Amino acid sequence: MKFGVVIFPGSNCDYDTYYVLKHMLKVETVFLFHKDTDLQNCDVIILPGGFSFGDYLRTGAIAKFSPIMKEINEFAKNGGYVMGICNGFQILCESELLPGVLTMNTSLRFQCYDVYVKVINNKSPFTSEYQFNEVLTMPIAHGEGNYFIDDDGLKALYDNDQIILKYCDQDGNITFDANPNGSVSNIAGICNKSKNVFGLMPHPERCSEQILGNTDGIRIFQSLLNNL
Amino acid sequence: MYRAKIFVKRRRTILDPQGKAIELGVKSIGISNVEDIRMDKYFELTVNENDEIVARKIVDKICDSLLANPHLEDYHFELERL
């Protein structure tokens, strides 16, 4: 069992993610540099948060051309597990490994605070350790997390159970006020049709330790471990 | 009425970090004979004014006070009579 965390130039949650995997879950974890073309036999690839290439031009737009992305594309098409957190989610959308696009928050500001998200689908390999409709607290930190997809695309997401997490209020109600960034249908995280590629805006690696006051995120990584 | 096409450009002597990073992207799609990429801004707007001189003044004012950052950017625009 081996996890790989990709370092793009400008990734800044790479060490945080590595720390949780290596020191909290005690699972073998390696860094993969964006110029590499060898995935080192990893079972799970994580694209961490940050500002790859400064988020210049469009978030994720330049990172998708990094040499390693070709390999990750192959890997995902063959059923390998790939997860993108925040900027990683943006890169997965730009790379078309996930449908839709993440645009600027409706507030036009960067937003950092805890939000509530609801587990809409606990049958995915990324969320099997959660209860259906469980309400989690997770931190967000992004300027461009406003998930957009056209009506046909959204219908397909619903039809295939691809929506994994939705923003909600403390009691689990999916409301306009609970949506921090304007995402369509309060979407916080989705997966692809075959359920092996997952992207989410909140940061599970920032809520996986007791000392940080919140461990709601760690079960995402545990779910993956249990499904491998 | 005039349609204004406005270009706001960061002065050539001032660093454009975005342009530099986009250059890295261009290289990574295998093109190496491109350089000096600059990322600038383009606006269009319609002025409800029939006097060209007045219209020009209005666009100038919008550019000076809002669209262009006087510390970093210059602008120019074209007016097209509608």
Added chain:
Amino acid sequence: MREPEVTFELALQHGLTEEEFERIKEILGRNPNFTELGCFSVMWSEHCSYKNSIALLKTLPRTGKRLLVQAGEENAGLVDIGDGLAIAFKIESHNHPSAVEPYQGAATGVGGILRDIFTMGARPIAALDSLRFGKPDDAKTKFLLNGVIKGIGDYGNCFGVPTVAGEVYFEESYQDNCLVNVMAVGVVRVDRIAKAVAKGKGNPVFIVGSATGRDGIHGATFASEELTEESETKRSNVQVGDPFAEKLLLEATLEVIKKDLIVGIQDMGAAGIICSTSETSARGKSGMRINLDLVPLREKDMNAYEILLSESQERMLVIGKKGRESEIIETFKKWDLNCVIIGEVIEEDKLEFYKDGKLKALIPASSLVVGGGAPVYYREYEKPEYVDRLQRKDFNDLPKIEDFNKAILKLLSSPNISNKSYIYHQYDYTVGTNTVIIPGCDAAVLRIKNTNKAIAVKTDCNGRYVYLNPRRGTQIAVAESARNVACTGATPIAITNCLNFGNPYKKDIYWQFKEAIEGMSEACKIFDTPVTGGNVSFYNESNNYAVYPTPVIGMLGLIDDINFITSSYFKNDDDVILLLGKTYNEIGGSEFLKIFFDKVEGEIPDIDLYYEKRTIDTLLDLIRRGLIVSAHDVSDGGIAVALAECCVMNRKKQIGAVVNLNMDFREDFFLFSESQSRVIISVRKSDLEKVVKILKDSEIYFKEIGKVGGDRLIINDIINLSLKEIHNAYYESFEKIFG
């Protein structure tokens, strides 16, 4: 371009005095050429030379058992925290650039201080911002504030450093000269500390990072002048920050340090190449031979003067180990950064700069730097007339406030007191996964990975106090920041400072400066918090009005056991509330006087530094015995505001309190007095007896004042507010004004 002839007039235009010009001629044994004149003028500017402050700064306590370098020796202070680790930290101002172009000014300020930290080999783990603006209800203030916080946010967020704490104040005195001070904190392994030194004959000298353009030429001299209408014409000085390039520079720098490929490294901040080459050479008692033709340029046809003085951002000077050149170049290339050899280290104390095959400047390295040839001045001082005039003690002639519910809500919603989540929600304060106590509490706490330790950090200064009484006001700034970190459970261990003052050539300004330094010195000695370094920013004036003297203190505290971290807010029903410290009739200089009577006058609160130290030690003892549930410092707005904050500070679980205060003088003055050395603590009923005993044994004055619980804050029979009312005033006011 033909170089202008160097005359006395040209030297004056470069900001040099007649005396300084004569000294340059003496040092060189001839007339300087144009390039050399430029080098001396920036290096001897206030910004680089500290010429009007260094003599007084040297009187500060600058040694301690934990300090690994002395103040001024390296780019930042370095404090040993055990476990083979040290904390690098420093605060710096970027006031003038931010007043002209708030976004880029603040962004490049963050970039500069981060480079100071990682050039020491430390990975930045936190940033703090200490900001001051003019009148809150003013379009310009709103523009500046939003530009500055976006600049700080965009830079820090992209770079990946959490901005975890800070302060924002509004006073008329900062109207045309805002203050933007940024502190950065990093962690380094003691065996991987890098030095800002050049030595070893023949070692290669590299320039790495971004290309050099005509950015900020004479920025250093610009920062050393008052802001005038003319500043507008100096617009070409504006530098642009590139946090993405900085992030790459961070990774590459830490990599070459880890691989032990380099002798020394220094950030290029003010005065760019000339500053970094001269300072590293002087520290290593050596010199350099540099070929400026090799410097990667962003603009063609730059001359030697411009290349040497350019302040283009995200650049470093690296002194490599001979024989390891290709490994160094490979490492920077991996991160897509320029890395070019531009010269070598030589044994003699001289800097030789060549361009187009010609020697363009030849200067002894030591003659340019602080502690070497740079001038040192003792300025004249005189107590300004306003100080005595404003020292009144008795405010009983002021009309009494009748409606205390309204009064407390008004204070809670004032821009100086109200919660600043509008700002810190735009900063990524959780990246790095170390933030244990988030912004909004007394101080931020960050755990140190792979240890059982944590640090607490805080910036503090009440400029109004320092204006009314520079010595005591500065003591209070040190005391309050120490108390703030102690409230989290951290022992205060060292400070950095950012001294924002007016024009030092004015006697009254220099008096403020001298008094502040002496006050800081006294306080730091008593608290055993040595000064590890910092920054002086003079000339914070506009149209002849100086800002309030603002010596911002950046405090570092150490928590030895992460199991004993304490937050500021009330937590459990029935916990007992104690007030440590005595409340005196001290309303002078308070937020209350300012908000209700628009007065900035009076005698500021007294402080007994030894008593304060005892309070801090006792508080820490209680926390480490696990006897305290919450601890919150009482400061701006007094006991009433502090109690309200304790009730609503935890947004996820707000809780009320019923309090009875024995008010032995005017109620409004009692509630809003800003007497020092006070802390509100809450303890479990079952621990009360133990807590009381320890407080008595330590001779700490205290009163049991009430109980936690319910959904209202009730104080005697004069304040009765719902948590919702308090919440709305405290949390929603700031955004209404500035959003």
